[in-house]
Amino acid sequence: MEPVEEILAGGLGNEGRVVRVGDTVRRPVGPWTPAVHLLLRHLEAVGFDGAPRVLGLDDDTELLSFIPGDVAVPPFPAWSASDELLVSVAELQRRYHEAVADFRPPPGAVWGDGPAPSDSSGALVCHNDLCLENVVVTDGRAAAFIDFDFASPVNRVWDIAIALRHWVPMWDPRDLDERRAGIDQIARGGHFLDAHGLVHAERERTIDALLAFLRGGLEFVRAQAEAGHTGHIAQWNAGYEAKNRRSQHWVAAHRTALVGRP
DSSP, X not given: OOOOEEEOOOOSTTTTOOEEETTEEEEEOOTTHHHHHHHHHHHHHTTOOSSOOEEEEETTEEEEEOOOSBOOOSSOOXXXXXXXXXXXXXXXXXXXXXXXXXXXXXXXXXXXXXXXXXXXXOSEEEOOOOOGGGEEEETTEEEEEXXXXXXXXXXXXXXXXXXXXXXXXXXXXXXXXXXXXXXXXXXXXXXXXXXXXXXXXXXXXXXHHHHHHHHHHHHHHHHHHHXXXXXXXXXXXXXXXXXXXXXXXHHHHTHHHHHOOO
């Protein structure tokens, strides 16, 4: 019997093109794939268990290990808003940062082109796209990160800011769905930053990076939609611009509370 292909839900860039076959995942390759494979092999070598393993490469398809568990996809389930899961994402992200601290990609390595500004530059190769769809959850806790297409060397606060945006989430409260209505975003933001052990100056830089990510994300989604990317067209037409601008305003208005006291 031929193995059954199951299309995996989630994500915009490779929507409908990521499939599970047994214990493997097959994904389209990109210019960044060789660098990402070096990163994933480093994670395997240092014993970090929160990322897929590289199993092979076949022309335009990469073969990765399948990580069992749950992945939250829209409409996001209520369990994805638990405080325990939120903190576990930060804890796994912190472990990931420690695991890649000594990873040095070769000169000229090609990475994915995410919306990172020049002042986020750094030497730590981060995931840079820790949205809900890119975290595998088991028993209510983050077990692994997937989809490293936007990985690149940055400052770690940039990576933390992106995860903060998605997992708190950092939206204007009026844009939260009914499963997240009424959550304490200030407290959740504090829990996330506390789990990373950030000092006050780092917390300030993280919120600044969050605002920069929102501004960059607005231009990124706009450009992708104008270029004809169907997933981003739908995202833009669903009111992304207005929601993004409301998020920027809300974060800026609550910056002091989000940073916390020195």
